[in-house]
Amino acid sequence: MSDFQIEQVFIEQPLANYVYLVREPESGQVAVVDPGWTQPVKTALDGLGWKPEVILLTHHHADHIGAAEALKALYGARIVAPDADRHRIKGADEWVREGDSVHLGAARGDVIAVPGHTSGHVAYYFADQKALFCGDTLFSLGCGRLFEGTPEQMLHSLRKLAALPEETLICCAHEYTEANGRFALTIEPENQALLTRMKEVAALRGEGQPTVPSTMGIERATNPFLRPHSPEIRKQLGMEAASDVDVFAQIRKRKDAF
Numbered sequence: 001m002s003d004f005q006i007e008q009v010f011i012e013q014p015l016a017n018y019v020y021l022v023r024e025p026e027s028g029q030v031a032v033v034d035p036g037w038t039q040p041v042k043t044a045l046d047g048l049g050w051k052p053e054v055i056l057l058t059h060h061h062a063d064h065i066g067a068a069e070a071l072k073a074l075y076g077a078r079i080v081a082p083d084a085d086r087h088r089i090k091g092a093d094e095w096v097r098e099g100d101s102v103h104l105g106a107a108r109g110d111v112i113a114v115p116g117h118t119s120g121h122v123a124y125y126f127a128d129q130k131a132l133f134c135g136d137t138l139f140s141l142g143c144g145r146l147f148e149g150t151p152e153q154m155l156h157s158l159r160k161l162a163a164l165p166e167e168t169l170i171c172c173a174h175e176y177t178e179a180n181g182r183f184a185l186t187i188e189p190e191n192q193a194l195l196t197r198m199k200e201v202a203a204l205r206g207e208g209q210p211t212v213p214s215t216m217g218i219e220r221a222t223n224p225f226l227r228p229h230s231p232e233i234r235k236q237l238g239m240e241a242a243s244d245v246d247v248f249a250q251i252r253k254r255k256d257a258f
Contacts, residue, residue, distance in 0.1 A: 027105025058135030084120030116154025117144030142180030166217030
């Protein structure tokens with residue numbers, strides 16, 4: 001099974017979004033993941049000579065779905081969207097939920113329900129290509145705000161993702177790594193893997209390069225939202241005897257105010 005060819009379209013304003021263009025080389029089929037703006041995506045696709053067959057949507061927020069119907073009209077692509085968002089996403093051709101799968105040529109992607117950021121959020125995991133498209137659930141060194149879910153839901157969702165193999169590429173939807181890392185260092189300042197990662201992030205951003213995709217191995221070692229069990233984090237928060245959910249909730253509360 002061949003690896004994907006993955007291209008990122010960066011839309012800096014207003015929310016530092018990444019749209020992923022994914023090509024399965026054996027078939028030449030192309031997917032677009034979470035397109036919020038039409039023209040930058042069209043320019044990138046046309047420049048590559050790619051025509052998308054499918055548009056994968058992770059959740060209903062406008063910066064992830066805003067261009068889906070326009071791209072469908074331009075290229076004849078079908079739209080795949082989370083079943084729980086039927087009332088909030090227009091124009092979908094296929095509705096998916098946990099346990100379903102999507103196909104891009106010979107590649108199969110499993111649908112994983114990851115509520116928390118929104119109630120209907122899903123991720124798409126292509127095991128053979130070692131690629132996870134997770135929208136706003138998991139970021140490098142962070143996670144999405146809890147707009148519609150509870151800390152317990154989000155921690156459960158993140159733990160499902162964290163159980164994936166360590167080499168899994170984390171194709172998240174925003175360039176938030178540097179800011180996330182600055183916060184992470186306030187609650188786990190002695191984490192050597194985090195300190196090393198932040199040096200890498202600073203170097204990449206200094207050259208105008210993306211910090212994602214990350215890998216699950218890196219995130220398990222550095223991302224505080226995957227580490228409520230960390231003795232250092234618990235000590236920094238004064239929550240040594242608290243549950244993981246309570247520690248996670250406090251981390252999210254502090255990040256929201258950071």
